[in-house]
Amino acid sequence: MSDDDPAAQATAPAQRLVRQRSHRTPPQAPPRARRPKSPRPPARGRLATALAAAAPALGAYAAVRLIGLAVFAAAASGAGKSAFHLLAERWDSVWYQRIAENGYGHTVTLPNGGIHSDLAFFPLLPALERGIAELTPLSLAGAGLLVAWVAALLAAWGIFAVGARLYGRRAGVVLAALWGVYPTAFVQSMAYTETLFTAFAAWALYAVLTRRWIVAGALCVLAGLTRPSAAALVAALAITAAVTLVREYRAARTEGTGTGAGSRILRRNARMLIGTAVAPLGWLAYVVFVAVREGSPFAYFDVQAQWGNSIDGGVALASFILGLPLPGALGLCAALAGLGWAVFLCVRQRQPLPVLAYCIAVVVIALIGSGYFGSRPRLMMPAFPLLLPPAVALLRLRTTARMTVVGVLAVASAAYGAWTLLGSGPP
Numbered sequence: 001m002s003d004d005d006p007a008a009q010a011t012a013p014a015q016r017l018v019r020q021r022s023h024r025t026p027p028q029a030p031p032r033a034r035r036p037k038s039p040r041p042p043a044r045g046r047l048a049t050a051l052a053a054a055a056p057a058l059g060a061y062a063a064v065r066l067i068g069l070a071v072f073a074a075a076a077s078g079a080g081k082s083a084f085h086l087l088a089e090r091w092d093s094v095w096y097q098r099i100a101e102n103g104y105g106h107t108v109t110l111p112n113g114g115i116h117s118d119l120a121f122f123p124l125l126p127a128l129e130r131g132i133a134e135l136t137p138l139s140l141a142g143a144g145l146l147v148a149w150v151a152a153l154l155a156a157w158g159i160f161a162v163g164a165r166l167y168g169r170r171a172g173v174v175l176a177a178l179w180g181v182y183p184t185a186f187v188q189s190m191a192y193t194e195t196l197f198t199a200f201a202a203w204a205l206y207a208v209l210t211r212r213w214i215v216a217g218a219l220c221v222l223a224g225l226t227r228p229s230a231a232a233l234v235a236a237l238a239i240t241a242a243v244t245l246v247r248e249y250r251a252a253r254t255e256g257t258g259t260g261a262g263s264r265i266l267r268r269n270a271r272m273l274i275g276t277a278v279a280p281l282g283w284l285a286y287v288v289f290v291a292v293r294e295g296s297p298f299a300y301f302d303v304q305a306q307w308g309n310s311i312d313g314g315v316a317l318a319s320f321i322l323g324l325p326l327p328g329a330l331g332l333c334a335a336l337a338g339l340g341w342a343v344f345l346c347v348r349q350r351q352p353l354p355v356l357a358y359c360i361a362v363v364v365i366a367l368i369g370s371g372y373f374g375s376r377p378r379l380m381m382p383a384f385p386l387l388l389p390p391a392v393a394l395l396r397l398r399t400t401a402r403m404t405v406v407g408v409l410a411v412a413s414a415a416y417g418a419w420t421l422l423g424s425g426p427p
Contacts, residue, residue, distance in 0.1 A: 051157075053164075053169065054160050054161070057157070057160035057164075057172055058157060058160070060173055060176060060406075061153070061179070062153070064177055064181050064185075064409075064410040064413075065180050067411065068180075068189065068414040069083075069189055071414035071415060072186065072189075072414065072418040075419075076418070076422065079422055081422065086421050086422070087189055087190050088141035088145045088190070088191045092121070092193075093144055093190065095118055096126050096129065096191065096193075097140040097191075098118065099118055099123070100127070100129040100130040100133070104118055106118045116306060117306065119290050119294070119303045120304055120306075120307050122193070122224075122226055123286065124222065125144070125196060128143070128147045129143040141191065144191030145190075145191050148190060148192060149189065151195040151196040152189070152199075154195075154199040155179075155195050155198040157176075158198075158199055158201075158202025158203040158205075158206055159176050159179050159198075160173060162202055162205055162206050162355065162385075163176070163388065165209055166209075166351070166352065166355070167388070167391075170395055171388075171392055171395060174391040174395065174402070174406070175387055175388060175391040177406050178391055178394075178406070179387060180410070181406060181410045181412075182381055182413065183416055184381055185381070185417065186413070186416075186417025188381075194227075194382060196226050197226045197229065197230070197382055198382040200219045200222050200226065200230075200233075201233050201358065201382055203219055204219035204237075205236070205354055207219060208354045209352060209354070209355075213274065213275030213276070214274055214275045215275070216237060217274065217277070217278035220237060220280070221281050224279075224282025224285070225285070225286060226282075228304070229379065229382065230283050231283060231365065232358055232364075232365055233361075234280045234283065235358075235361045236354045236357040236361060239353065239357045240354040240357065241269075241272050244269065245269065248268075248269070249261060249262065252264075252265065286300070287300045290303065308370055309369055310369070310370050311368055311370070312369070313368050314367055315370070316369070316373075317367055317368075339386075342389070343363060346388065349388060351388060356385065363380055363383055365379075366379040366380045394406075
């Protein structure tokens with residue numbers, strides 16, 4: 001085609017325009033507008049949601065404990081005794097109420113010359129009793145029961161939260177119910193510290209499982225002002241933190257990023273380190289208080305030794321077993337073997353490290369002390385992870401069968417509690 005061809009000259013601009021358009025980048029769709037982040041529900045809304053989720057567990061726990069209280073009230077009435085007095089004004093409850101009323105300083109001299117000092121009892125429960133009694137018409141005994149019962153519900157809620165996080169909501173419900181039918185569950189209805197301590201422990205473990213380390217440390221502080229067994233909770237946090245740091249450092253070495261890894265790991269786990277460092281402060285504060293008051297750095301341990309609560313590595317337990325008649329010794333050995341099997345099941349279940357470490361530490365502390373043997377079952381009651389294997393096993397049963405098992409256990413626990421409280425009872 002010639003350049004002088006008029007047709008070619010007429011179509012050339014159109015062809016150039018087509019070529020230019022073919023080389024252009026295809027038009028892009030306008031950027032999609034970002035969706036605004038949904039606002040986080042307020043704390044009150046989150047609390048209501050969590051409470052609604054825990055309602056079946058709290059209902060199950062309350063039901064089994066009401067069975068225990070009903071059986072006990074009927075038995076106490078038949079024996080002509082006051083159920084309120086037996087629950088609120090006996091044994092350790094009296095010591096706590098005396099501290100709430102007069103502060104520390106009361107001692108009792110035993111016939112053998114030994115001395116029991118009220119410094120063996122930690123201060124948080126008496127402080128709560130004193131505060132409630134001053135703000136309400138309740139007596140100190142009534143305030144103690146109120147604290148114990150409210151703390152029992154909070155403990156059941158925390159136990160449910162741990163169980164639900166690990167094995168689902170149904171497991172959490174069964175776990176809370178099983179804790180309510182524990183053989184010494186009658187103590188959960190007394191003005192004692194078991195429910196208060198278990199509430200702090202359960203929620204501290206839940207805080208660790210959800211990586212809220214500072215909250216866990218603060219709850220450990222409160223637990224340390226409640227019972228000496230807070231040492232088990234502090235140990236669980238410390239062990240978990242140490243294992244976490246070691247694992248992360250080894251992982252960094254394996255990946256070849258070991259240079260400067262230590263400082264990076266410490267910065268990344270700053271909240272864990274703070275929570276772990278704060279955890280023992282409650283227990284230590286009371287130990288220091290006793291040391292200053294008595295003028296001896298080991299005064300707290302001397303006070304506990306006067307009560308027979310020193311650590312002897314299990315010598316007292318072995319002596320107690322050897323001193324029993326053969327049938328009783330065999331029965332107790334069988335019970336200890338069952339306890340060992342329960343701990344083994346917890347290990348085989350691969351419970352998270354903080355939960356498992358806490359559980360084992362509570363059991364060990366209860367067994368290696370030289371205190372009165374009859375108290376040891378209730379001292380192990382805060383070790384609720386022991387009930388996780390049977391809770392998961394019960395889920396394999398039909399609902400009717402599962403409810404029947406829990407109901408039978410509730411009646412048995414209630415009967416044992418009534419018999420114990422109407423007898424010598426727990427010291």
